[in-house]
Amino acid sequence: MPGLLEGFVYAFSHLHFLAIGVVGGILVGVIPGLSGSTGIILMLPFLLYVEPSAALIMMSGLFCGSMYGGSISAILISTPGTPSAAATVLDGYPLAKKGQAGKALWVATIASTAGGMVSALCLIFLAPQLARIALKFGPAEYFALMIFGLTIMASVSASSITKGLISGFFGILLSLVGIDPTLGTERFTFGVVRLLTGFSMMPVLIGVFALSEVLLQLELLSDGKLARIPHTDTLGSIVPTKKERKGLWKVILGSSILGTIIGIIPATGGAIASFMAYNEARRFSKEPETFGTGNLAGIAAPEAANNGTTGGAMVPLITLGIPGDVVTAVMLGALLLIGVQPGPLLFSQTPHIVNNLFAGFLVAQFLILGFGLLSIRVSPLILKAPLAVLFPLILCLCLLGAFSLGNSMYDVGLAIIFGAIGYLMKKHGFSAASLILGLILGPIAERELSRALILSHGNWLTLVKSPIAVGFYVLALASVGYSLAGSGKAGKANKA
Amino acid sequence: MGRIDIVYGFVLGALSLLFFVETLSAPASRGGINPRTFPLIVILSLFGLSVVLGIQGLLRSLRDRNPLPPTLPRGKTAGKLAVLTAAGAGYTLILEPVGYILATPVLIAVAMILFGERRPIRIAILSLTASAALYFLFRGVFRVPLPRSILW
Numbered sequence: 163m164p165g166l167l168e169g170f171v172y173a174f175s176h177l178h179f180l181a182i183g184v185v186g187g188i189l190v191g192v193i194p195g196l197s198g199s200t201g202i203i204l205m206l207p208f209l210l211y212v213e214p215s216a217a218l219i220m221m222s223g224l225f226c227g228s229m230y231g232g233s234i235s236a237i238l239i240s241t242p243g244t245p246s247a248a249a250t251v252l253d254g255y256p257l258a259k260k261g262q263a264g265k266a267l268w269v270a271t272i273a274s275t276a277g278g279m280v281s282a283l284c285l286i287f288l289a290p291q292l293a294r295i296a297l298k299f300g301p302a303e304y305f306a307l308m309i310f311g312l313t314i315m316a317s318v319s320a321s322s323i324t325k326g327l328i329s330g331f332f333g334i335l336l337s338l339v340g341i342d343p344t345l346g347t348e349r350f351t352f353g354v355v356r357l358l359t360g361f362s363m364m365p366v367l368i369g370v371f372a373l374s375e376v377l378l379q380l381e382l383l384s385d386g387k388l389a390r391i392p393h394t395d396t397l398g399s400i401v402p403t404k405k406e407r408k409g410l411w412k413v414i415l416g417s418s419i420l421g422t423i424i425g426i427i428p429a430t431g432g433a434i435a436s437f438m439a440y441n442e443a444r445r446f447s448k449e450p451e452t453f454g455t456g457n458l459a460g461i462a463a464p465e466a467a468n469n470g471t472t473g474g475a476m477v478p479l480i481t482l483g484i485p486g487d488v489v490t491a492v493m494l495g496a497l498l499l500i501g502v503q504p505g506p507l508l509f510s511q512t513p514h515i516v517n518n519l520f521a522g523f524l525v526a527q528f529l530i531l532g533f534g535l536l537s538i539r540v541s542p543l544i545l546k547a548p549l550a551v552l553f554p555l556i557l558c559l560c561l562l563g564a565f566s567l568g569n570s571m572y573d574v575g576l577a578i579i580f581g582a583i584g585y586l587m588k589k590h591g592f593s594a595a596s597l598i599l600g601l602i603l604g605p606i607a608e609r610e611l612s613r614a615l616i617l618s619h620g621n622w623l624t625l626v627k628s629p630i631a632v633g634f635y636v637l638a639l640a641s642v643g644y645s646l647a648g649s650g651k652a653g654k655a656n657k658a
Numbered sequence: 659m660g661r662i663d664i665v666y667g668f669v670l671g672a673l674s675l676l677f678f679v680e681t682l683s684a685p686a687s688r689g690g691i692n693p694r695t696f697p698l699i700v701i702l703s704l705f706g707l708s709v710v711l712g713i714q715g716l717l718r719s720l721r722d723r724n725p726l727p728p729t730l731p732r733g734k735t736a737g738k739l740a741v742l743t744a745a746g747a748g749y750t751l752i753l754e755p756v757g758y759i760l761a762t763p764v765l766i767a768v769a770m771i772l773f774g775e776r777r778p779i780r781i782a783i784l785s786l787t788a789s790a791a792l793y794f795l796f797r798g799v800f801r802v803p804l805p806r807s808i809l810w
Contacts, residue, residue, distance in 0.1 A: 555792075557769050558766055
């Protein structure tokens with residue numbers, strides 16, 4: 163607990179970093195086409211120049227801010243800024259059309275804050291317990307954990323399990339290029355000296371996530387699919403009446419808890435949580451027929467749930483080094499770049515970083531509340547940002563970001579190549595997040611496999627001797643099975 | 659998307675084979691550790707999945723009689739994407755010899771035109787202002803040594 167208090171002192175003394183993260187997150191969340199993962203990529207060059215704790219709280223602020231920001235465009239222009247805000251459109255936009263957008267934004271802000279708070283408390287109390295268990299892991303358990311992590315890539319895939327797995331294995335293949343970590347021999351360099359150091363994380367991240375998005379947005383614009391939707395400028399009264407607020411807290415609390423639980427489960431995320439919470443709120447409502455026409459509970463439930471997933475998703479990330487969704491996968495890459503290795507050792511070796519994160523995460527929720535309420539009046543203006551300025555700026559920021567890591571034009575070129583690869587991947591249903599997961603987890607899996615085999619003198623059975631390892635293999639199979647069942651259902655639905 | 663999946667299956671399969679051949683040139687087992695083991699698991703898995711993707715694509719293209727919409731951009735859109743990618747590649751090539759100050763406003767201006775901006779004064783002002791702001795951020799705040807201009 164004293165450590166946590168020190169964390170709060172740190173968070174308040176670095177409030178400007180947290181504020182930049184939250185405001186940046188709200189901005190990328192509001193703008194359709196940008197997301198929390200793109201926001202982290204754009205912030206990467208700056209993260210490299212601040213201390214790890216400050217970078218971590220900035221990223222967590224951005225994560226939470228982007229989750230909230232998605233609701234603003236969902237309510238005002240019926241276009242969710244992030245997939246997690248898709249359920250918010252159902253009641254948010256109808257309310258905005260009635261001239262009550264202000265009320266919808268107020269409820270979204272309060273619900274998002276509450277969801278974030280519940281998830282922050284879960285993070286603070288659950289993560290240390292899980293890390294304590296993870297400290298007992300040996301190489302065999304870690305290898306099994308990595309296998310489980312790699313199967314998540316199948317689940318985070320957008321269109322098909324095959325493409326998800328291919329993206330992940332392609333990422334692992336890229337991670338193999340360079341020097342073999344065990345024996346130090348050169349591999350897959352094809353005589354190119356530059357490839358001896360392998361593919362740096364930064365240009366790959368910038369390329370597949372941010373530059374590919376610039377290309378996709380240009381395509382949408384050119385095809386006339388990015389036409390501006392006339393948004394509502396009429397906010398109406400902002401604070402709902404006492405009668406309208408009645409019973410809303412129950413929906414918010416229940417959805418926050420639901421979102422937090424879903425967030426902990428890898429490969430789920432805000433979109434699933436928000437739709438589940440929306441359905442539950444409708445099921446328990448006394449007037450379910452009003453859902454879809456501008457019911458405030460229909461805004462509160464998805465917003466509390468999707469923000470609830472943020473803290474939950476951070477639990478496996480910082481305790482096990484396993485990301486649960488796309489944003490935390492990018493965050494994992496960013497953490498490695500700034501020299502922070504997530505996992506149980508983070509808790510024992512650098513507890514101050516963990517405490518700073520916990521405190522920063524909680525304080526970020528208050529900033530969301532403050533900035534959220536303040537931005538209600540100006541949020542329609544954010545949506546007027548001209549795309550002809552915004553995306554060229556992002557393009558330039560990406561290229562300079564790739565350059566800034568090693569002052570190397572080679573990295574800039576690499577980012578452009580991966581931008582084109584990321585564009586093709588996204589366009590044809592492959593998963594950029596799976597590629598990054600493969601690139602990050604592949605080398606760890608290889609290292610732990612080598613360690614396990616060295617310790618057991620080459621006995622492969624060592625990998626299945628531990629019950630914990632077997633448990634992870636079962637979870638991995640369940641994860642793949644769940645994805646297969648899901649894709650089977652989707653296939654039947656498409657045929658119908 | 660059936661046909662494009664066949665293409666991807668073929669390309670990824672060929673890539674796997676290329677890496678497979680390269681793996682065989684890695685040194686054999688040393689002290690109980692074989693540097694080929696993990697890469698082989700990955701490469702064979704990728705090859706197997708590529709075959710599955712190709713078959714799935716083939717079945718889908720046989721099943722879907724109606725022609726699907728094109729999965730790759732065409733015409734004007736393809737041209738714009740090619741110009742933007744070429745502008746990025748060109749920027750990579752000229753940034754060091756020409757310098758940040760001259761190269762960056764040109765890149766931003768080209769991108770602005772591609773994104774639909776047509777007013778020349780606005781393009782000039784915004785590309786110069788944005789370049790200056792980014793220069794201040796990277797050079798002034800983060801001390802990133804951006805390539806200097808040939809002008810000085």
